[in-house]
Structures are given as structure tokens and as C-alpha cells.
Amino acid sequence: MKKFNEQSSLSLFEKGLITENQLDEVKAYRSLNVFSLNAELKLFLYLSVLLFTSGIGILIYENIDSIGHIAILSLLLVVIAVCFFYCFKYSKGFQKEETTFEHPVLEYLVLAGNILTCIFIGYLQFQYKPFGEHYGLATLVPTIVSFFCAYYFDNRSVLTIAITGLAAYIGLSVTPQDLLRNNDFYASQNLSYSAVVLSALLVLWVIYSRRISLKIHFGLIFLTFGLHIASIASIANMVSHDTITWILFALILAGSTYYFYKASYDYKAMSLYVFMIVYGYIGANILLFRIFEHVDFSDIWELFFFLLPAYFIGSIVIFIKLIKKFHKVISE
Structure with a gap:
């Protein structure tokens, strides 16, 4: 990786995109061996949201008789309200271009609030059937909410939920494994x-x-x-x-x-x-x-059987060459 970074910097210098002084500054900075924990911290935040929402689901499942439906729905509604209160308070509002929160934790509050909203609407429909027998509406409503949150707060994770909900509304399960x-x-x-x-x-x-x-x-x-x-x-x-x-x-x-x-x-x-x-x-x-x-392969089946391994090996070689070519093109 270090060699790759050095080559990338040198390539930028050779193309005239950075000056020699800037190249020296980049090399000096990399010699400090400073590394970022940004990706790791965001991963832990993402896992925290998943564990929290999963915990809410388990809590509902295991204590549904003792807690009561109204209490569970009220608790969900309060948590959702708190999440979106802070999100709307500190967001920059809707913008057509890419935007971010000043604090990355708020991005995961949007995700948590959106997932809990889906849980709330699904649980409400399952228990009280406010949409009657129109179960598609119970999918469409959280899908609309997810699209709104994705575009208003500029959240990619919520967007994937929205697209999945849209696909589910027309009867699809969008992960490749579930599709098959x-x-x-x-x-x-x-x-x-x-x-x-x-x-x-x-x-x-x-x-x-x-x-x-x-x-x-x-x-x-x-x-x-x-x-x-x-x-x-x-x-x-x-x-x-x-x-x-x-x-x-x-x-x-x-x-x-x-x-x-x-x-x-x-x-x-x-x-x-x-x-x-x-x-x-x-x-x-x-x-x-x-x-x-x-x-009819009855006369040439032996030749066909002999060529089959070469065909698959050749396919692998061509695949690798195509990947290398693509990487080279997008890196230039």
C-alpha cells in the first residue's frame, strides 16, 4: 500500500496536477505514519444501530404479552421522535447536491429512526390493521418515509432500505440470494x-x-x-x-x-x-x-470434453485481464 501511494503521488506530479513542493509535503505527511480510525468508528456506529434495532425487535417478541401493545408502540414512537428531532434540528435541510451532517453520529440516528419507523408501521399493521387487508400499504408507507429521509438527510443506507421497500411492494425480495x-x-x-x-x-x-x-x-x-x-x-x-x-x-x-x-x-x-x-x-x-x-455431439464429444477445461481457464484469464484493464482506465 505504501508503494502504491508513492506511485500515485508521483503520477499526480508527473501530470502536473501537484507541484514539487506539494509532493514533498505529501511525502513528509506520510512519513509520520498517521492513520485514520474514521472507517472503523463508522463501522462500530453502524453495528450499534443494527444491534439496537435488533434488540428492540427481540424485546417486543419476548415481552409482547407482559408489556402490552400500546406500551410497545408508545415506546417506539418516543424513540423515533427523539431520533428525528435531533436529525431535523442539526440538518442543513434539503439540498440537491451532496451534503453531510457536521457530526457523523447524526447520520446513524437517521438510520436508526428510519428502521424503527419501519418496525413501528409493520407492528401497527400486524396488530391493529389500520390499513385493513391492504398489506401493500404497510410496505409502501415506510418506503415513502425512507425515500424522504434518504433525500432530505442525504443518507445512502436509508436509500437502500427505500429501494428494497419499493421492490418488496411489487413482490420482490431484492438480495441476490433471496431473488433466487x-x-x-x-x-x-x-x-x-x-x-x-x-x-x-x-x-x-x-x-x-x-x-x-x-x-x-x-x-x-x-x-x-x-x-x-x-x-x-x-x-x-x-x-x-x-x-x-x-x-x-x-x-x-x-x-x-x-x-x-x-x-x-x-x-x-x-x-x-x-x-x-x-x-x-x-x-x-x-x-x-x-x-x-x-x-449432435455423439461424434465429437471427446473433443468437446477435452476443450472444456481450456474454455474455463481461458475465461478466467480473460476475466482477470478485463479487470486489470478497467482498473487502469479508471485510475488514469
């Missing part, structure tokens, strides 16, 4: 089309937000969700027995791969680039197998 385990894309074409439409809407929102300069730094989060949702839905349907269905979703995956290839360079996002390659590679292999279904 819980959502039966193959049995429900409507769910697959909903996933593709949601992905397209997220992409369109990113494009629109950049045009009006609204929280441009949120774009990577929207694109990440869009990539996973569209790609997994497409791959799941490419194994369909219906020819029109798998061809349609193969085209969707091809279009998605091309767009996110461009977006990864635009945002200089290694995560987008890597997952784009992985999904594209899986889709390409499925497409090859669908084509090979109509080929």
Missing part, C-alpha cells in the same frame, strides 16, 4: 416483467436525476439494484422451455449488459463492472447451451 430462493420467476412471468420494469425505472430515474443535478451521487446505488434485479430475472428466464421467453430475456440481458458496461466506466465503479461481466458470462453460457441443444 424466494421469487419464482419461472412460474410467474408477471414477476419477471415487473423486475425488468423496476430495473428500467431505476435506470431512468438515474438519468433524470443527472439531468436536473439531483443527488447525483445516489446514482451508483440505483444502478447496482437495477443491475442485480434485471440480470437475475433475465438469467432465471433464459432456462425457460418457451422459446420466445428465453430469447426475449436473452435480448434483455444483452441490452442490460451493454448499458451497465457503459455505466461502469461512466461512474468508474468496479462493483458494477465485475457483476456486469459475471452476469453477462452466465447468460452467454446459457445461450451457448441452448444453441448446443440442437447439435
Whole structure:
């Protein structure tokens, strides 16, 4: 890492972005071996919020009969009110560009208040059913609250909750593992089309937000969700027995791969680039197998078996070269 930092500084000097005096100051500062605990402290704050909200959930579950529903809801409401009171008091208000709190703890108060709000609304609906049998509203309301908090307080963690809530509202579970385990894309074409439409809407929102300069730094989060949702839905349907269905979703995956290839360079996002390659590679292999279904390998199966290891080794080599090339491009 030390060698990498020295090379980075020297590269900036060679490009004329810093002066020789500034280069010497950077070297002198790094020789002090000063390191920051900012990331570690934020991680502990994040874990504290998760443990606190989890503890609230466990407290409700284990003492629901002895404490009482009204008392639990009142306690949640008080804690939520305290969290948002301090957040609104010390926030800079809504701004279109990126903003931060003067004290980082307040960012995690926003996260805690938002999670507790979701718990409060869910518990209220479960126990008293204020939305009647319209359970989708119990998901939509905290989703709207989460989007408001994400944009008003400029909080990325809350934004992920909001997008997940939006996906849950249309019947999706947005983590890749749950998408494969819980959502039966193959049995429900409507769910697959909903996933593709949601992905397209997220992409369109990113494009629109950049045009009006609204929280441009949120774009990577929207694109990440869009990539996973569209790609997994497409791959799941490419194994369909219906020819029109798998061809349609193969085209969707091809279009998605091309767009996110461009977006990864635009945002200089290694995560987008890597997952784009992985999904594209899986889709390409499925497409090859669908084509090979109509080929008779009875006479050349030995050659095919011999070439298969070379194919996978070559794929790994090409993958590594692509990653190195991308890293070199975004570093320049």
C-alpha cells in the first residue's frame, strides 16, 4: 500500500496536477505514519444501530404479552421522535447536491429512526390493521418515509432500505440470494416483467436525476439494484422451455449488459463492472447451451470434453485481464 501511494503521488506530479513542493509535503505527511480510525468508528456506529434495532425487535417478541401493545408502540414512537428531532434540528435541510451532517453520529440516528419507523408501521399493521387487508400499504408507507429521509438527510443506507421497500411492494425480495430462493420467476412471468420494469425505472430515474443535478451521487446505488434485479430475472428466464421467453430475456440481458458496461466506466465503479461481466458470462453460457441443444455431439464429444477445461481457464484469464484493464482506465 505504501508503494502504491508513492506511485500515485508521483503520477499526480508527473501530470502536473501537484507541484514539487506539494509532493514533498505529501511525502513528509506520510512519513509520520498517521492513520485514520474514521472507517472503523463508522463501522462500530453502524453495528450499534443494527444491534439496537435488533434488540428492540427481540424485546417486543419476548415481552409482547407482559408489556402490552400500546406500551410497545408508545415506546417506539418516543424513540423515533427523539431520533428525528435531533436529525431535523442539526440538518442543513434539503439540498440537491451532496451534503453531510457536521457530526457523523447524526447520520446513524437517521438510520436508526428510519428502521424503527419501519418496525413501528409493520407492528401497527400486524396488530391493529389500520390499513385493513391492504398489506401493500404497510410496505409502501415506510418506503415513502425512507425515500424522504434518504433525500432530505442525504443518507445512502436509508436509500437502500427505500429501494428494497419499493421492490418488496411489487413482490420482490431484492438480495441476490433471496431473488433466487424466494421469487419464482419461472412460474410467474408477471414477476419477471415487473423486475425488468423496476430495473428500467431505476435506470431512468438515474438519468433524470443527472439531468436536473439531483443527488447525483445516489446514482451508483440505483444502478447496482437495477443491475442485480434485471440480470437475475433475465438469467432465471433464459432456462425457460418457451422459446420466445428465453430469447426475449436473452435480448434483455444483452441490452442490460451493454448499458451497465457503459455505466461502469461512466461512474468508474468496479462493483458494477465485475457483476456486469459475471452476469453477462452466465447468460452467454446459457445461450451457448441452448444453441448446443440442437447439435449432435455423439461424434465429437471427446473433443468437446477435452476443450472444456481450456474454455474455463481461458475465461478466467480473460476475466482477470478485463479487470486489470478497467482498473487502469479508471485510475488514469
